[in-house]
Amino acid sequence: MRKIFGTIALIFLTAAAPALAQPGFQTEASHAVIMDYETGEVLFNHNGDEAMPPASMSKMMTVLMVLEALEAGSLSLDDELPVSVHAWRTGGAASGSSTMFLEVNSRARVEDLLHGVIIQSGNDACIVLAEAIGGSESAFADMMTDRAHELGLTSASFANATGWPDPGQMISARDLAELARILIRDHPDYYGLWSEREFTYNGIRQYNRNPLLGVFSGADGLKTGHTEDSGYGLVGSAERDGERRIIVFNGMPSNADRATEAERMMRAALSDYGVYHLFSDGDAVDHRAEVFMGEADSIGLQVQGDVTAGLHRRSRRDLRVTVNYDGPLVAPIAAGDVVGTLRVEAPDYETHEYPLVATEDVARKGLMGRIGAALAHMIRG
Template sequence: MQRRNLILAALTCLFSLVATPATAQIIDTPASHAVIMDYTTGEILFSKNGDEPMIPASMTKMMTAYLVFDMINRGEISLTDRLTVSEDAWRRGGFPSGTSTMGLVPKDTPTVEELLHGVIIMSGNDACIVLGEGLAGSEEAFAKRMTDLAHEKGLKSVNFLNATGLEAVGHVISAADLARLAKMTIEDYPQYYEWYDDPSYSWREYTQPNRNPLLEVAGADGLKTGHLEAAGYGLTASAVRDGVRRIIVINGLPTKAARASEGERMMRLAFQSYELKTIAPESVALPEQKVWLGQQGLVPVSLAEPMLIAGHKAAFEKAKTEIVLEKPLEAPIKKGDRVGKLVVTLEGRPPVEAPVIAEADVKKLGFFGRAVEGLSAMISGNDG
């Protein structure tokens, strides 16, 4: 392929262009896995091992709740349906388990709505197991349905073996897919997403505060924490500021305090340091491209569609931009033919590409013209 470096005058108002290649992330985080997502576009602005499957711990419960929302939406169940707490749900997820619990006891009959509050706000493992047993016959069958729905929605890294997020070999999801799951929840079920912002919930005399440490941070309104010895401390969170929503996911932190401080820092960076820029075709003047054996030697070209470029603000100052031709251009060429692509690379981000098209017809030279151009090429090749 033929590559040509270029300086685009129309882009200088957006960022300066230099020919240095991308090397490393602009920022880093002590989290083992992390992503920052722009909610509106779904664009991943920052990723550290973001596509690598990881142990999500209780962040799994976002999918537990999402499946229940989906079942309600399909008319399979209702919020007022009552489910019975089994001895197994109590032992594995209630007070005897020593894990996060809603405080259910055997033979309790909470409604689906009450159980959802127990999952979302109290992170109750007992509530998850009761939902799994009551709605799918077993927690394993419910987890299988969670995985199937996740795959149907495009979350390909998901392999859920339970509804709680308690440790199970092979129970995984990527940080990027957790961010996508958060986006799905907010988009698809805003009426239920409001529950993620509730400060606490009580089942009978037992009250549990919301574990999300970012709910006091400006604009934050969800979603879910997670912790297991094997996974460390994790958080999926979302916030809105000045009409812009961002989602962060972090995991693998050593302490609850580290999760809170790093969550706040990453959310601050999500708004202060990252942005999206749109380059419209009409705003960019691309250089004309050489045409072989054409009645004109050059053809004007343009972007075929807008480019959306996401990245750290500092990275825009060190962007690399080039036109990549699919092959040497040879007449005849018709207006609208795709001739190559514009590639913009920012530090710490994968390249962004958009097709480049011809803006004019170029007819092929006649026999005599082709002969003259061939002779000229031979003479030029013999120079020096």
């Protein structure tokens, strides 16, 4: 059977679009993703599906596990948890790493520990929470991995609760962006913690390391990360005029470079990229599929699921939407049968395909009709 291609004109997208003169956003980060929060569309992807060491950005998964325990009732904000020797030695003042400065053999409230993880990036706070939920940090890390996979974050593997360098601590930029989206969408009551600028514990004031906060209007999260292996990275989110974008990047050479890139990427995310609605679930497309051996010669097609395209505004002019099916379709066909795909393509855009279903039933011709159709088909070649 031959492949049928029908191009759908999208004049409403191309009328005022500028010519595509150069590629969209570019970055010196080793890994980067820009995601639209509302749709989950990836607007920009640079090695974004490649697993990378996330450093402290993996603390987002630690926080998610804590929030789910709170909502399940197995933990409460007022619970006071013990600070073990392991938590103090591995993540406390003695470790020389990011710390909340918890004292060994003391106890700390879960609410304070959450602040310590989110604002201060305290490794000791992460371990205390991990031990309370999982029994040990390693067991908690296994729980993190299992839960991430349940959520569809298939690139994720965790060896600890902190992001400390380990060959088993890996996740892609795309999955970090999706993790941020989950935290924002599913835990709105706690999301405000990510934008708090400072937190004081045991008389020690520490400041949120997110370079977007207080600098980029609308920025309200989420997490920085840095190790020698990963470089400097960020998961950031900001909302303007009802649109929210999530950015993830890693591998910048310095703290100053991270701050510069964070602002540059977020500005591009909100100014240079758009999400364009093409079809709603059930919309008919402007193309009918040819039918063979049917009581009707053609059949209508409709989209299954909403169809959007998130792309650089320069790429709108070159957006191409095609109907694809192996045709002619052979009767009988039932309304609702998947008979083809709608393909959306554009420069610097990940090609997407959506199912197309038949809009009506087409019965098979009777015997004489089938004979006539076969003869006509032979004559036409």
